[in-house]
Amino acid sequence: MFANPLFFPLTPLLAQLPAAPDSDALAALTSARPARTATGLPVRFVPPPGDGLGYEARIALRGEVETRPDNWHDWFNALVWLTFPQAKAALSARHARELACGGDAANGHGARGGVRDAMTHFDECGAVVVADDPSLLDLLAAFRWRELFVERRLAVAAGLRVFVFGHATYEALLAPFRGLTAKCVLTPVAPAWLAQPLAEQLAEIDAWLAADLAAGRHGDPRALQPLPLLGLPGVVADNEDPAYYDDAWQFRSGRRPAR
Numbered sequence: 432m433f434a435n436p437l438f439f440p441l442t443p444l445l446a447q448l449p450a451a452p453d454s455d456a457l458a459a460l461t462s463a464r465p466a467r468t469a470t471g472l473p474v475r476f477v478p479p480p481g482d483g484l485g486y487e488a489r490i491a492l493r494g495e496v497e498t499r500p501d502n503w504h505d506w507f508n509a510l511v512w513l514t515f516p517q518a519k520a521a522l523s524a525r526h527a528r529e530l531a532c533g534g535d536a537a538n539g540h541g542a543r544g545g546v547r548d549a550m551t552h553f554d555e556c557g558a559v560v561v562a563d564d565p566s567l568l569d570l571l572a573a574f575r576w577r578e579l580f581v582e583r584r585l586a587v588a589a590g591l592r593v594f595v596f597g598h599a600t601y602e603a604l605l606a607p608f609r610g611l612t613a614k615c616v617l618t619p620v621a622p623a624w625l626a627q628p629l630a631e632q633l634a635e636i637d638a639w640l641a642a643d644l645a646a647g648r649h650g651d652p653r654a655l656q657p658l659p660l661l662g663l664p665g666v667v668a669d670n671e672d673p674a675y676y677d678d679a680w681q682f683r684s685g686r687r688p689a690r
Contacts (some may be wrong), residue, residue, distance in 0.1 A: 435604050436665050440594050440633060444510050452506035454478075457498070461509075466516035468494050469524035469645075474516075476509045491527035503605065507598040514633060515596060518640035521644055525550050525644055549652040550644075552600040556597035557635050558613040560658065563590040572617060574685030580662045581673045588664045590625065592638055600660070607661060610681050614655035616640070657685070 432450050433442075446672045450454050457476055466474040472494030479497045480489075489495045496512065498505040512519045534630065562568050564586060570579040579587060595601060595613065603611050624632070643649055659681050661667050669675050678683050 432605065435607065437593060437595050437604055437660060437663070438601070439447070439537060439629070440514055441507075441510050441601065443630065443680040444513060446522070447651035452501050452503060454498075454500055455596040457506070457509055457649070460488055460513065464513055466512050469520045469527075474512060475506075475596070485530075487523060487526040488530060490523045491530075503602045504599060509567075511596060511598050511601070515637045515640065517637045518644060519554075521641040522554055523531050523552055525647075525650075541606075545652075546650045549655075552614055552652045553649060553655065556595055556612070556614055557655065558600070558615045558658065559594045559618060559640065560615045560656070561592050561618050561620045561624070561636075563620055563625055565619045567591050568617045568619060571658065573613075574657075574683065576659070576662060576682040577673075577676050578657065580664070580670070580676055584664055592625065592632075593658065593660070593663060596640070597677075607667060609661065609678075611660050612651065613658045613660055615648065615658045616643070657683075659683075 433445050438445065444460065447460060453478075461476060463475070468474060468490060470491070474490075474494050474496060476498035477495045478500060480495075484492070486497055489497065496509065498509055503636065527545055529550075560568065560571065567579065567583060567586060567590065570583065593613070595604075595617070597613065600611070600613055624635075627635075649655065662670055662682060664670065
C-alpha cells in the first residue's frame with residue numbers, strides 16, 4: 432500500500448502502525464512522540480466534537496486536531512503533525528494570527544483571505560524539494576520538464592528529493608492519478624546533506640519550514656512551484672518511457688520561472 436517512493440518521509444511512522452487508519456494506534460504513537468502547538472499546548476487528535484468551533488480555532492485554543500475515525504485524509508494529517516511538528520505548529524499559528532486580525536479568533540468561521548488560502552494550500556498539497564545541484568531546481572522552476580526528467584534523469588534520481596508535506600497529497604498517493612501536482616518550496620542543499628540519516632533531514636526541513644512560516648513567508652499560493660509528481664523517476668513505471676513526457680496536459684509549460 433505504501434510502496435510509492437514518495438511515502439518515504441512517513442516511513443518511520445508507518446513502520447509502527449497498521450496499514451489502515453487506527454485511532455488507538457495513533458494515540459499510542461502520539462503519546463510516545465508528542466507534538467505541541469506554537470503556544471505550548473499538547474496536540475491531541477480527537478473525533479469531531481460538534482461544538483461549532485472552527486477547525487483552526489480549536490487547534491489554537493485547545494490543541495485539538497479534528498480527526499475523523501477510519502479516514503485516510505485525517506490520518507495522514509496526523510502523521511504529518513508527528514513528522515513535521517514545528518512546521519505544522521507554525522502553520523496553525525499563522526492561521527490563528529489571521530483569524531485574530533479578522534476579529535474571528537473565537538470560532539474561526541470568518542472570511543479566509545489570501546494568506547489563509549495559501550496556508551491551506553500548502554497544508555493540503557505542499558512539498559519541499561531539495562537538490563544538491565541548483566541547476567535541477569532551475570529547470571523545475573522554469574517548467575522544463577523534458578530536460579529535467581529525461582535529459583537529467585540520472586542527476587534527478589541521485590541528487591533531488593521531494594519531501595511531501597501535504598496530507599491530501601499523501602492520500603492521493605494511495606491511488607496516484609494523472610495530473611497529481613504538489614506545490615513546492617525549492618531549497619538547494621550541499622551534497623553531504625543528502626547523505627544524512629532521514630531523521631536528521633526531516634528535523635532540518637521541519638525547522639526550515641517553521642522558521643519560514645513564522646517569518647510570514649509562503650503566503651502567496653502563486654509563488655509555490657507546481658511539480659507534476661508522476662514525472663519523478665520511480666513514481667510510476669510509465670515514466671521510464673521518454674514519450675511519457677509528451678503529455679502537455681500533465682507537463683505544462685509555465686508562464687514564469689518561479690524560485
